[in-house]
Amino acid sequence: MIQDTTRFGLSPHYRLQWEESQQRFVMLYPEGMVELNGPAAEILKLCDGTRRFIDMVDTLETAFDTKGLRSDIEELVQAALGHGWITILS
């Protein structure tokens, strides 16, 4: 369950990296890679172990100067957890 205070980190051995030649972020892991779209990359960048879920929502709503992103963010975070890209730290 994702709560306001939940913190996320990239799973061990996963690397989020900007690819100049593709002009996008990719997620790298043993023998695999996922090419990320803009919003997914913005969210995953915030999964750095320091932010609570509520802070992530705040940061993104401020950055994009909009409200009501929470459910979209939650959906992506759930999917990322399901793929094993990120883990819950606390």
Added chain:
Amino acid sequence: MAGLPSYPSGSPRWLLAELTYRCPLQCPYCSNPVDYAQHQDELSTEAWCRVFSEARALGAVQLGLSGGEPLVRKDLSTLIAHARELGYYTNLITSGYGLTEERIAELKSSGLDHIQISIQAPEKTLNDKLAGTESFEEKKAVARLIKTQGYPMVLCVVIHRENIHLMNEILEMATALGADYLELANTQYYGWAHLNRDQLMPTRAQFETAEAIAQAYKEKVKGQMKIYYVVPDYYEDRPKPCMNGWGTTFLTVAPDGLALPCHEARILPGLDCPNVRDFSIKEIWEESPAFKHFRHFDWMEEPCKSCPEKIKDFGGCRCQAYLLTGNMKATDPVCSKSPLHHTVEEAIHLAEQDRVSSAPKPLIFRNSGNSKTLG
């Protein structure tokens, strides 16, 4: 042109660097070319570094370091450090044989991201028989060291008739070793595996039983261990989309510098693959006739030519088509629409005959002696 499907295009994403054909083991299913002993003139450290830099500039981001046994290259750490600095995700694909605690630590400090080790079978006698070398206990010890040094534990087991009945034991071994990823790679019949096909190919019943066990286990360990299951396409009715499209995603560089659109492509007659000693990676990728050869649909013959599925599977594997039919432009005979599909059925039949024979053919081990005689 409206209405005509366009072939995918792209820059290389994966670079497979086969650093050497030398290997202390002798697996009879090895995918290296049978004549590998003739191609021993390995690229230098500088040449490999240049290849890594040039491919990275084009967009390659996953780097596989394989062979042969990549550990025999004394400059492995130097190569890894260079690759890591360029931003590659570095994958070492090794038998694990000869890997010491110090070497693992050294590779780690060079920036290696992960190590995949292969084990031949879940028990000593069979493992050591298949490897042609006593190596089982050592491999298991190495698997544990990899884990304790903070790498993900990626275990690969190649599946064939000699070990397919041990699927349960293979899965238990992977769990006991704490594998984070398990690759169950059904043998693909290229190189030495093609030579030993009659002796290695499981029956359909064996394959179905093993697959059911593996799939059930996959569900059970979901979230703890990721299982990749590579299907044996002789029992499929559609071929695999070979290399994700020819010259679209993958670039292999062989030990002697030959640049290949697929790691088996050396066998294709007249393809004339370019060598990195003579051309830049950019020239090879964008201009070489070999990389352009199948990078479109125009080469196709019927039934692929007018088949709507060609945009999905690109007509299958060129090397498999060549090995089974002698024509590299033929529809991959794995496809049930292929007029030469019977060649696959014959191969299955020959393997079955060998399996029930009172005098089955011996496995031919991958070593320099055999390579010189048979290559």
